[in-house]
Amino acid sequence: MFTHIERSRPAVLPTTSPSLTGFGMALPETLMASSEIDRRLGKSAGWLETACGVATRHVARPGETQERLGAAAARAALAEAGLKLSDVDLLLFGASVGRQPIPATAPLVKRELGGAAFGFPAYDVNATCLSTLVALDVAGLHIAAGRARHVLVVTAEIASRALPWHDAPETAGLFGDGAAAFVVSAVGAGKASGARFGGFLMETFAEGYDACTLAAGGTGIDFHADREAFSRSAYFRMDGKALYRITAAALPGFLDRLLEASDLRRKDIDLVVPHQASPHALTHIIRRGGFAPDCVFDRVRTIGNQVAASIPVALCMARNEGLIRPGMRVLLIGTSAGVSLAGAILET
Template sequence: MKSPQHIYISALGLYAPEKILTNDNLAEFVDTSDEWIRSHTGIGERHIAAENEQCSDLAVKAAKYLFEKNNLSMDGIDGIVVATATPDYYGFPSTACIIAEKLGLKGPAAFDIGAGCTGFIYALEVARAMIKSGSMTRALVFGSEKLSAVVNWKDRNTCVLFGDGAGCALLEATDEEKGILDSTLHAEGSGSLSLVIENGGHAIAMEGRAVYAFAVRAIGDTIVELLKRNDLTIGDIDWIVPHQANKRIIAACSKRYNFDPSLFYMNIERYANTSAASIPIALSEMEDAGLLKAGQKILFVGFGAGLTYGGTLIQW
């Protein structure tokens, strides 16, 4: 069997829970304010899953939106890769297997990837490589998180940062000159305890200053690496879609590396940090708004717990 030359994202979907928790709502039970949260993070509100909504439920709703919006069939889906730090169960069965069952898919390869907020970048590269090798043909790649279940709602330094949601990308081969051009994945294990979910999945703990410094450097270095490897300049890039962690991180990176801030698509004001879900949610939102055009060169950049980081260069 001939290996496919080009792997591309053929469709996108998202789901955000109905409940919205604003900064003013948070200020009712934790010592903070809308002004402080906005000025330090850029966040205005976040979506919160219902108590009976699991990570798999969010992902399934994102997938159903993808198929309904594009009038596509699930026929031929033979792979499910789920990036999540908040699986339905901390152990087996994997959230990917549960999603396959809820979607009524029979026999796909299905597994989870734990790479923190960089998870979608890792999952996308794993699925791309498996399609390239012939192990999959059409794969659903998810970033899905129910972070409200692992937030310490008494810790004002972390509870203001996170939200719930899911994004989904359909990945498949094409003969057209488009798709994933390059990808890079990295990890710095020396910082592994700077951002963790402690006590078997019960609470997020973060060293804010260490993570901030790492994130600014990781975003910039990843962009520079992918540009250099592909003989491009920042002027060749139409969009940068970063993990949505903190507006100040993006501003600091733009200033340090002399990137035009307008290249970065940001929706953190309405979603907060949704970890592995943030990049696919942003992409789906961009598609719905008509911002993604054929031929555009787009960079996805992720960074987070691990400490992991990485990026994907794609031609739309």
């Protein structure tokens, strides 16, 4: 049962909030249609798209590794920011599932970028689907503390692995692969143009912890003691109804607190770029969030749910399509396993 907890009003971010001065994304070359999966599953044509609402999704092939996709996006972001890797003070990798439990994936991305000779730190930030949004906030905190001038935030997800095609294909059909990256710079440290990042808020409703899981690979199940249980738990599981109950109850109040912290109202938001979780989830954002449908960026039907890469890839796509222009306020918002909600305001 969702319970509301009174929270103190977060402070409005100062005008010295950092800016996103470089944007980049990378998508696997293969675009897999739901009709192809229908044939593989022995289903009638159109079954999967009807069941999950996703028509196509990018799927990584051998050689399109997580670190290569992430590095490709990072190079594009650095190029736009006019920076070299040697200018970076910190690399944050935000993803729900990394290359392996140990070590973190960030050093691997750094090595892929050719940065082994540079001493700047690189580590992972994991808040499942909200990982990149949280990593952007962490980057801002480092900049505000004077510990960094340029932070490279990278995400890459290969969400097409560990999916429950055998017993929940309507859930498995939601997911796709992708990568994105941003350069976060202190005021005056990078290009004059960019998008100011601020107004961040995150809340966690831990009663939903068991509603979205990938239980194998950590300390919960000992592979050597119970290999059968480990194998069963190596597939992604999601209780969509439980997730909906929590987010439906929490979202309106969460949005109120986020916008109030930024001294904004819903009518002040020019574009909403949500986590592309599912077509149903985006309908939920529109209905419960109080936004007009044409104000919400929706590409989930063609790219699927890219987990932590979802919001950043969608942001890059909206920008590439000319939907983000100077003087706009963009709301980034999403949910994650745990269950958490997070949002941030971009001022372009």
